[in-house]
Amino acid sequence: MTYAFTAEQEDLRRTARDLFGRTCTPGDVRAAWEPDADQDRSRWRRMADLGFLGANVPTEFGGSGLGDAELTVLLEEAGYAALPEPLLETAAIVVPILREHGSPEQRETWLPRIASGEVLATAQLMDAPAAPYGTVADLALLELDDGLHLVPGDRLTREPAPSMDGARHTAALRGVPDAGTRLPDAARVDARSRGAAAAAAVLNGVTRRLLDMTVAYAKEREQFGRPIGSFQAVKHLLAEVALEVETARPAAWYALTAVAEGHADAGLASSAAKAAANAAATTASYHTLQVHGGIGFTWEHDLHLWLKRGKALEFAYGSLRHHHRVLGDAVVTCPDLMATFGPALSAAS
Amino acid sequence: MTTAARQETRALAEWRAEIRAWLEANVPEGGLPDPESGDILDAHRAWERTLFEAGYAALHWPVEYGGKGADLDARIVFQEEYERAGAPPRMNLGGLMLAGPTIMKYGTPEQKEFWLPAILSCEHLWCQGFSEPGAGSDLANLRTSAVLDGDELVINGQKIWTSGGMHADWMFGMVRTGDPQSGHRGITYVMIDMRTPGIDVRPIKQINGQTGFSEVFFTDVRVPVANVMGELNGGWQVAMEALGHERGAGRRTYVKFLNDLAQLREFVTSLGQADDVGVREDLGRLLTAVSVYRHHVGRTVADSMRGHDGPEASYNKLYWSEMTAQIHEVGMRVLAARAELQDDEKSLPGAKQWQDNYWFSRATRIFAGTNQIQKNIISERVLGLPKEPRR
Ligand SMILES: Cc1cc2nc3c(=O)[nH]c(=O)nc-3n(C[C@H](O)[C@H](O)[C@H](O)COP(=O)(O)OP(=O)(O)OC[C@H]3O[C@@H](n4cnc5c(N)ncnc54)[C@H](O)[C@@H]3O)c2cc1C
Secondary structure, eight states: OOOOOOHHHHHHHEEEHHHHHHHHHHHHHHHHHHHHGOOOOHHHHHHHHHHGGTTOOGGGGOSOOOOOHHHHHHHHHHHHTTOOOHHHHIIIIIHHHHHHHOOHHHHHHHHHHHHHOOOOEEEOOTTTOOBBBTOOOOEEEETTTTEEEEGGGGGEEEOOOOOOSGGOOOOOEEEOOOOTTBBOOOHHHHHHHHHHHHHHHHHHHHHHHOOOHHHHHHHHOOOOOOTGSSSSHHHHHHHHHHHHHHHHHHHHHHHHHHHHOOTHHHHHHHHHHHHHHHHHHHHHHHHHHHGGGGGGSSSSSSSHHHHHHHHHHHHHHHHHHHHHHHHHHHHHSSOOOOHHHHHOOTTTO | OOOGGOOOOOOHHHHHHHHHHHHHHSSOOOOOOOOSSTTHHHHHHHHHHHHHHTSOOOHHHHGGGGGOOHHHHHHHHHHHHHHHOOOOSOOHHHHIIIIHHHHHHHHHHHHHHHHHHHTTTTOOOOEOOOOOTBBBOOOGGOOOEEETTTEEEEEEEEEEEEEEETOOOOEEEEESSOTTGGGGGGGEEEETTTTSHHHHHHHHTTTTTTEEEEEEEEEEEEGGGGGGEEEEEEEHHHHHHHHHHSSSTTTHHHHHHHHHHHHHHHHHTTTTTTTTTHHHHHHHHHHHHHHHHHHHHHHHHHHHHHHHTTTTTTHHHHHHHHHHHHHHHHHEEEEEEEGGGGOTTSSSSTTHHHHHHHHHHHGGTTTTSSSHHHHHHHIISSSSSOOOOOO
């Protein structure tokens, strides 16, 4: 059982952090709040050039060879940078759903164009009232009453539904579904699990950034003649955030692996990962603003860019209460907790 | 990550199967009585002896000392299976986890030969003599003094909260050999025979009504200087190594907490509360915690096996102790107004266990370094925040 990234995967993390460090600075995130910023695809194309958008796309459709572990790293980094574009929806939901459940024609039409960066895809699942980048998405996965539909942009209607996080460019999507857009039944549950697992990883990245920004501030800001980070009341708040986010991260790594490999526990692992990420995000939202004091409450300070992304992602793909209920139902209804969740003898023995 | 996240190596899978089969054949049916409840020590010692004879007493010990030299991942597999089988709680963890490794590092060949086999076979039970009335979190403030007299140390003072002190044959302790102001530079780590004249052990009744810990008084207790581990006045370093073992991964796995959750489920169901929405949310929160702990330990093992061990061990202690308290809090919550009553198996089956364990669960935030101390460690040594002003 390994929960560690390889040297190559750590290199990829550095590549992503470097790219976003140059093209997705807090200033860039702020600029992405401009109403027409959703038109700018330059960063999206850079991500395609680096192979980020070809992750998990089969090579015959232009895939980059990056897999699930690499995607995990990219999702965390996207959250860390508060990346405006919907990497989560495109790379972690639409691509695998297309690959696993799409018709040959759907796959042929969309996968190469996603990998090349030509197409930006979004998703509106469960009871989500809107989709990120719904304003301009070229393709959308919609959960409707009769199941999941993959709807091309020219058959979407987009109602304005602005987010408190202006960089998300949300719109309420309605599709004009038909038999050709409908995906097989199994896609529905799969998409929900993938959404929850991937959102957990992105959210953990957001939370880690809130923590790092606040640790840096606590070392530098002085009151009573000493850095505020030397006050224990401040330290313990930050230690609590660190504990929650660092324990939530491996749960998301595991969930992403479980959904990718289609394990029986994929749904429950995703719920646990998202519940843990949500709880860590709530704690971080409270404690990091508190430690910043008045400056953190200003529009001008960058903190709220991450606070708002965190709050949006906390409720996307299932709230804390939703996932606790899913897991609580499982605790009560599964015949034998130890057999379901405990260690298993593997086939190798 | 990739596929390896789920699949154990063939060697680990075989090891798991071996342990599972052995435990199925050997774990005493119905378990053993609580080791704190008095004269049932013999049954526990017999179980430890069974483990010892099978070669499972101390997997982490090197082969030359009778262990298996097992890596952390193999130890975790053992621990998972051990908990899954509902095997008895281990009796001599102080000896196996703390005293043993210290002796291996600092003991003479004769000492190793004398102490180590007796720890392994559970012939000697060990206790930890660190805390004192004036030195808990601030351990470096300890006062129990040891004065050199020829080739002996003469010890005077008092230890407190000594778990298992009543049954222990040996104590690994810390005493002050420097002057009273010498702080951590004047502390010596020493092994003390609990039958030495001048030692008086007095049980202390705990909040849960049992006598798990004790006070230990020392009056002119003479201990051979040869029993010092490391240098005279160099005991702090030795102790910090031992405490690192106490906090990190290796002793606890999610399976223990999954067992607790399974029992809680039975209890909730027997009370007719399994369909209550609030109770389900509580159970969902607990399953989240158990899963998170599983993957946290998985990551810690992976990091450790790649040579990264660090102050992050404090995450582990914080997580499992808070989870333990939460699980038992839910147990009390479902009992609600009934929680205060002294129930027995007749009046309300299952209740007594939750009532008793609830109070013990409250100790987990205090021992092995209080949770505030763990947060100090995380904030200063993991996050790099400025140190508290100290004297
Ligand atoms: C069930 C049980 C078994 C035990 N077994 C053993 C044993 O076998 N051997 C042994 O040696 N000891 C044992 N202990 C003792 C245990 O290690 C101590 O209780 C613990 O280290 C705390 O010390 P204290 O009780 O003196 O509390 P104190 O150190 O006085 O702490 C009181 C409160 O103040 C807080 N505090 C203290 N210093 C700080 C600080 N710098 N920053 C923030 N908060 C602070 C603490 O967190 C705590 O909340 C046991 C304790 C229990 C409850």
